[in-house]
Amino acid sequence: MNENAKTNTIQESIQVFGRFLSGMVMPNIGAFIAWGLLTALFIPTGWLPNEYLAKASGPMVQWLIPLLIGYSGGRAVYDHRGGVVGAIATAGVIAGADIPMFLGSMIMGPLGGWVIKKFDDAFQESIPAGFEMLVNNFSAGIIGAILAVLAYVVVGPIVLGLNNILRAAVEFLVNINLIPLVSILVEPGKILFLNNAINHGIFTPIGIQESQNFGKSLFFLIEANPGPGLGVLLAFCLFGKGSAKGSAPGAVIIHFLGGIHEIYFPYILMKPMLLLALIPAGMCGVLTLHILNGGLIAPASPGSIFAVLAMTPKGAYFANIAAVVVATAVSFIIASIILKSSKDTGDNTALEAAKADMKSMKNLGKASNENKIIPGTQIKKIIYACDAGMGSSAMGASALRNKFKKAGFTNISITNCAIENIPADAQIVVSHEKLAERAEKASPQAEHIFVTDFLQNNVFDLLAQRIRQNSAAADVPAAVPDDKPAAFNGSVLKIENIKIGLNTVSHDEAIKMAGQILVDGGYVNNDYIAAMLRREEQISTYIGKGVSIPHGDSSAKGEIKASGLSVLQFPQGVKFGDETAYIVIGIAGIGNEHLTILSNIATMLDENENAVTILKNAKTPQEIYDLFTK
Incomplete structure (x- = not known):
């Protein structure tokens, strides 16, 4: 394994760990807020001191919050x-400790x-x-x-010891006024999407004890400070x-008022030198x-x-607001100097590339929790599934099939279908993360991989190593669909169905x-347009790489009435959520008549x-x- 591959593996492992860690805490934030409100209101130094409440x-x-975390982890x-x-x-x-056992719950739950x-x-x-329920x-x-006894006797004391060491280290940093140095690790870690892991996995347990x-505790505001x-x-x-520059004002609102810090990460990835603004700002805020x-x-x-x-508790408003203002001022001054001295030409390439890097880091394909394929079993059938089985899944299957063919994998069928039609012998099912519950219900026997984009994902990387281990690669090409697409039918896509140079509109328009265009061409009834809008409300039809397929x-x-495609070109793009589509392909499919063109498009984009x-x-x-037909 080369150094780049090792680095990518380590980075992906850290990101997976971060997602898992935050996945235990994030669903239970409501409990943290409830506890915080009760404490802020009724403790002796609160807004409405009340010893009883x-x-x-x-x-x-x-008890409640650690149990919720432990349950979520399990x-x-x-x-x-x-x-x-x-x-x-x-x-x-919990029973063996006199402090909130968040770290212990993160260990014992999973x-x-x-x-x-x-x-x-x-x-x-x-x-x-007949004995299943009893057993x-x-x-x-x-x-x-x-496990409870093991936790009480062994894990509890270990966690208490680690907590004491950690607390002593923190107190040492505080006593010698070096606590701001944590920003050297925190700010770069946030850009790698470890923000939730850092905040909820490290600072929250320490902060709650303080x-x-x-x-109150300043640890709650080290990572969460919106100032940098x-x-x-x-x-x-x-x-x-x-x-x-054009997108920054909107990002300010989302970041500062909405609290979605990820919105500024692409700007840092575009110009990593800006970390020199974030780190001092974080240190000054702390x-x-x-x-x-x-x-x-x-x-x-x-x-x-x-x-x-x-x-913010009573008496700390000035300090907290000052920390946000100071961090903002420091990062603004340093970032302004960096940007003013930059020789950047101002085109869109850098930001788009940074957004792509961010997307690849955050939206990796996520495997389901259960490995249902016994090690050594040959993987023979992979299914891409979407709601209707006519568009995004077809292109995703085609792109994966192409990668498998290049890798020399054999005897692997990769097809697409609607969620409700997943075959009983499917071993691995790839579907959109918003369809996860339906997909698992439709094919409980299969392993599931969930993606946000059917074209931009790491499904091949997730499967390649396992397939190499479970099945011997041969020299004959394979990875072909069970039912090959029909030969290209010129009536499916006509030149008059392609419109170019259109002005930007909303995604609904x-x-x-x-x-x-499909209605005018006699492919569908007029009510089909309403069905296309309903589909978009459920799950975005943006599939990646600047293409949407409503x-x-x-x-x-x-x-x-008949299989048909329409193609609209928007040179300035149309927003589909956070993504921008330059090509919008309307699809109406009967059988597999339209799959040849979709396969061509997927291969071209890939x-x-x-x-x-x-x-x-x-x-x-x-x-x-x-491009679409040849």
């Missing part, structure tokens, strides 16, 4: 059954889910008929009890160039908190200025335009890095027609 906050932070490993055993195991580590999963894998098929209940109870003792990112975005508003004795009563999530103010939902098949540029700059419909 203040007692309600203690059990929440001591459930992430092995659904509800794993969650129950994870919660039981977490109870053991461990409980993993142990009960392994038990079921080993014994589930040998349980006598399942007793096995969960017995294993949970054993908050219990002192009524705000300063960079304001600098882009004044001194940026091209699309970066130093301000330390000097003025600021902090929050509970985590501010998301990191909006509104959340920060809501979690673009879909209506694509649908109207089509009707699964209930609209009766509105289709193999040609300049495909989107060629398409959005085409001067005649004939150019696009030739």
Whole structure:
């Protein structure tokens, strides 16, 4: 394995760990907020001191929140059954400690889910008929009890020891006024999408312990401070160039008011030198908190200025606002100097490339929690599934099939279908993450991989290593569909169905335009357009690489008279959520008559890095027609 591959593997592993860690905490933020509000209101230094009502906050932070985290961790490993055993195991580590056991719950929750999963894998098929419920209940109870004892006797003391070491290290940094140095690690870590892991996995446990003792903690505001990112975005508003400058004002609102810090990450990825603005800004913000004795009563999530103010205890408003203002000013000044001295030409390429890097880091394909293919079993059937089975899944299957063929994998069928039509012998199913529940219900026997884009994903990387291990590659080409697409039918896409040089409109208007061409061409009834809009409301039809393929939902098949495609070119693009489509392809499909063209498009987009540029700059419909059909 070369150094780049090792680096990518390590980076992906860190990101997966970060997603898993934040996945235990993020679903339970409501409990943190409830505890924070009760504490801020009713403790002796709160807004409405009330000794009786203040007692309600203690059990929440001591028992409720750790149990919720433990359940979430176990459930992430092995659904509800794993969650129950994870919660039981977490109870053991809670009982043996006098501090909130967040770290312990993050250990015992997933461990409980993993142990009960392994038990079921080993014994589930040998349980006598009629005894399933009895065995399942007793096995969960017995294993949970054993893990609770293990947590109480072993894990609890270890976590307490680690907590004492960590607390001593933090106190040491505070005492010698070096706590701002944590920003050297925090700010770059955020850009790698470890923000939630850093905030909820490290600072929240420390902060809650401090908050219990002192009524607030500055650790809640180290990562959540919106100031560093705000300063960079304001600098882009004044001194940026091209699309970066034009998009920065909107990003300011989303970041500062909405609390979505990820919005400024592409701007840093576009110009990594801006880390030299973020790190000092973060350090100055922390130093301000330390000097003025600021902090929050509970985590501010998301990191909006509104959340920060809501979690600010009485007497700390000046300190917290000052920390945000100072961090903003420092990052703005340094970022402005960097941007003003930049020789950037101001084109859109850098920002688009940075957004692509961000998307590739954050939206990797996510495998389901359960590995249902026994090691050594040959993988023979992979299914791409979408709602209607006529558009995005067809292109995703074609792109993957092309990569498999180049890799020399053999005897692997890769086809597409609607969610409800997934065959019973499918081993691996790839579907959109918003269709996860339906896909798993339709094919419980299969492994599932969920993506956000059917073309821009890492499905091949996820599967390639396993396939190499499970099946020997041969020299004959394979990875072909069960049912090959019909030969190109010239009536499916006509040159008059291609419109170029269109002005930018909303995505709804673009879909209506694509649908109207299909109606006028006699491919669909007029009601099909409404079905296309319904489909877009459910899941975006943007598939990646500047292309969107709107089509009707699964209930609209009766509105289709014949297979047909319409193609609209928008040189300035149409926004589909956070993405920009330059080519909008309206689809109406009966059988597989339209799949040849979709396969051509998927192959072209996959193999040609300049495909989107060629398409959005085409001067005649004939150019696009030739690209799609030859």
